[in-house]
Amino acid sequence: MSTEIKKFKITIDGQTTEVMPGTSILEAARQIGGKSVPPAMCYYKPLESSGGRCRTCLVEVSKGSEADPRPMPKLVASCRTGVMDGMEVKNLTSEKTQEGRKAVTEFLLVNHPLDCPVCDQAGECHLQDLGYEHGVQATRTDFERRTFEPEDIGPYIKLHMNRCILCARCVLAANQLTEEREHGILFRGDHAEISTYLNKALDNDFIGNVIDVCPVGALTDRTARFASRVWFTKPMNASCSCGKCSGKAVLWMKGDEIVRVTARKDQYDEVEEWICNECRFDRKELSQWTIEGPRHISRHSVISLNHYQKPADEHTLLSNSHAKEISTADGQKTEN
Ligand code: SF4
Ligand code: FES
Numbered sequence: 001m002s003t004e005i006k007k008f009k010i011t012i013d014g015q016t017t018e019v020m021p022g023t024s025i026l027e028a029a030r031q032i033g034g035k036s037v038p039p040a041m042c043y044y045k046p047l048e049s050s051g052g053r054c055r056t057c058l059v060e061v062s063k064g065s066e067a068d069p070r071p072m073p074k075l076v077a078s079c080r081t082g083v084m085d086g087m088e089v090k091n092l093t094s095e096k097t098q099e100g101r102k103a104v105t106e107f108l109l110v111n112h113p114l115d116c117p118v119c120d121q122a123g124e125c126h127l128q129d130l131g132y133e134h135g136v137q138a139t140r141t142d143f144e145r146r147t148f149e150p151e152d153i154g155p156y157i158k159l160h161m162n163r164c165i166l167c168a169r170c171v172l173a174a175n176q177l178t179e180e181r182e183h184g185i186l187f188r189g190d191h192a193e194i195s196t197y198l199n200k201a202l203d204n205d206f207i208g209n210v211i212d213v214c215p216v217g218a219l220t221d222r223t224a225r226f227a228s229r230v231w232f233t234k235p236m237n238a239s240c241s242c243g244k245c246s247g248k249a250v251l252w253m254k255g256d257e258i259v260r261v262t263a264r265k266d267q268y269d270e271v272e273e274w275i276c277n278e279c280r281f282d283r284k285e286l287s288q289w290t291i292e293g294p295r296h297i298s299r300h301s302v303i304s305l306n307h308y309q310k311p312a313d314e315h316t317l318l319s320n321s322h323a324k325e326i327s328t329a330d331g332q333k334t335e336n
Contacts, residue, residue, distance in 0.1 A: 005020065005021065006021075006085075007019060007020060007021075008020075008021055008023070008083045008084060008085040008086075008087070009066075009085055009086055009087075010025070010028045010083045010084075010087045010088075010089065011087070011088045011089065012025070012028065012029050012032055012036050012059075012088075012089045012090075012091060013035075013036040013089070013090060013091055013092050013093045014093065015032050015036060017031050017032050019031060019083050021082075021083075022082060023082065023083050024051075024078060024079055024080065024081060024082060025059060025061075025076070025078035025079075025081050025082075025083055025087075025089055026038055026040060026043060026051075026057055026078040026079040027045075028083050029059075029078065029089075029091065030268065035092050036091050036092050037091075037268075038056070038057040038058070038059055038078050038079075038097075039056045039057060039101075039126065039129070039130060040054075040056060040057045040079055040268070041054040041056045041057075041126050041127065041130070041165060041167055041215045042054040042079075042165075042167035042168065042169060042215075043057060043079035044169050044172070044213055044270055045268070045270050046270055046271055046274075047169060047172040047173060047176060047213065048172070048176060049172065050079075050168070050169060051077070051079035051080050052077055052080040053166065053167055053168055054104070054108070054165060054167055055077060055100075055104045056101060056104050056105070056108075056130060057077055057078040057079045058075040058076065058077060058078070058097060058100045058101060058104065059075065059076060059078045059089050059090065059091045059094070059097050060072075060075055060089065060090040060091075060094040060096050060097045061076055061081070061087060061088070061089055061090075062088045062089070062090050062094075063086065063087060063088035064084060064087065065084035065085055065086045066086025067084075067085070067086070068084075069086070075096060075097060075100045078091075098134070101130075101134050102134040102135075102136070105127075105130045105131055105134040105135050105136075106135070106136055106139075106140070108127060108130070108165050109127070109131060109135065109139070110139070110141050110143075110145070111145050111146045111162070112127060112145075112162075112163055112165065112216065113145060113162055113163065115163075116128055119160075119163070119217040119220075120217055120220040120221070120224070120226065120230075121163075121214075121216055121217030121220060122217070122229065122230070123229065123230040123231050124230055124269075125215070125216050125217060126215040126216065126269070127165065127215065127216045145162065146162060146190070148161040148162055148193060154203055154207075155222065156207075156208060156221070156222050156223060156277065156280075156281050157207070157210065157211060157219055157220070157221070157222060158219070158220045158221070158222045158225060159194065159218060159219060160217060160218050160219075160220070161193050161194060161218065163216050163217045163218040164193070164194050164218035165215070165216055165218075166185060166192055166194075167214075167215060168185060169210075169213040169214065169215065170194065170210035170213060170214055170218075170219055171184050171185060172213075173209050173213045174204070174207060174210060177204075177206040177207075177209055177274055178204035178205070178206050178207055179204065194218065204277075205244055205276050205277055206245075206274055206275075206276055206277065207277065208221075208275070208276070208277045208280040208281060209263065209271065209275070211262075211280075212262055212263050212265070212271050213271065215269075221260055221280070221281070223281050223284070224259055224260035227254075227259045227260065228252075228254050230252065232254065233252040233253060233254050233259050234252070234253045234254075234294065235250050235252055235294070235295035235297060236250065236252075236253055236291055236292070236293065236294055236295055237250060237264065237291075237292040237293055237294070237295045238250070238251045238289040238290060238291050238292060239289065239290050239292060240279065240283060240288055240289050240290065242275075242276060242278065242279055244276035244278060244279075245273070245274060245275045245276040246273045247275075247279060248264060248273055248275070249261050249262065249263060249264065249275050249279050249280070249289075250262050250263070250264050250265075250295050251289060251291070256286060258283075258284045258285070258286065258289075261275070261279060261280045261281075261283060261284070262275075263275045263280075264295070265299070266298070267298040267299045268299060269299045
């Protein structure tokens with residue numbers, strides 16, 4: 001006799017859904033979709049045990065559960081906090097959350113250089129998006145940013161350690177996709193850095209995927225370095241018959257030239273299917289691919305807007321009419 005598992009009800013920004021026990025608040029928010037989904041710089045669904053490191057996904061839990069309706073005293077990391085039955089969460093509608101996210105953004109930018117004009121990740125960078133929505137104009141720190149000796153981690157991947165936010169996605173990807181792990185986070189605290197142990201080059205068949213999971217420009221594609229700004233290229237779905245991976249990729253084209261090859265990603269910028277190094281780095285001829293058609297980039301980013309203009313649905317409470325609507329319907333006082 002099969003026993004039906006009772007789902008948990010959760011309300012996020014006034015929108016209710018039901019999820020299986022064990023689901024995180026972030027995944028529940030993704031089930032609802034839209035503007036209430038918190039940003040995530042370290043959580044990455046396809047990578048086991050990711051999350052809990054960056055704090056960009058903080059949310060306010062205004063009601064713990066039906067059984068214990070007390071609010072949680074502090075903001076919680078939504079990627080690592082499980083849903084309880086009857087829980088109520090505020091993301092977009094919480095000024096506390098927006099303030100918290102602003103503080104986290106400022107913290108992440110303490111050491112991250114503002115070198116977007118020369119960074120290959122510009123236009124696709126999650127920290128750039130976060131800074132754009134929550135960043136402050138000036139820094140409050142007097143200390144110099146961390147600097148590192150340049151390190152060569154192989155012919156295909158360029159490491160800019162000073163851009164790294166230590167989210168550990170690349171370490172998890174290397175651990176989970178390749179047979180041998182050859183790099184990791186060395187040292188602790190302020191001295192922590194991504195490095196290859198004993199300067200061993202990264203040369204596994206699937207190691208190129210660390211480029212796709214890196215939320216910032218710390219790991220970029222050496223074969224496409226400085227070739228074009230991403231917004232000047234056209235993404236096309238393409239496939240090839242590959243013996244190592246599915247061969248389904250996105251070609252970033254400039255005219256007939258393939259500037260860069262990446263895996264296909266969903267609206268949360270998470271890889272749908274991992275691709276091998278050969279497809280990513282060595283297949284740069286059009287004759288090697290079958291073009292399926294243009295790729296729509298659905299994730300919220302400056303690149304999907306195609307211009308640097310503040311998004312109309314900016315994720316802040318005070319200027320967001322949708323947030324006010326929800327707050328009012330919720331019976332909460334809206335600050336304005
Ligand atoms: S190199 Fe990129 S993916 Fe790796 S820890 Fe740093 S920011 Fe994260
Ligand atoms: S995405 Fe939740 S802590 Fe980083």
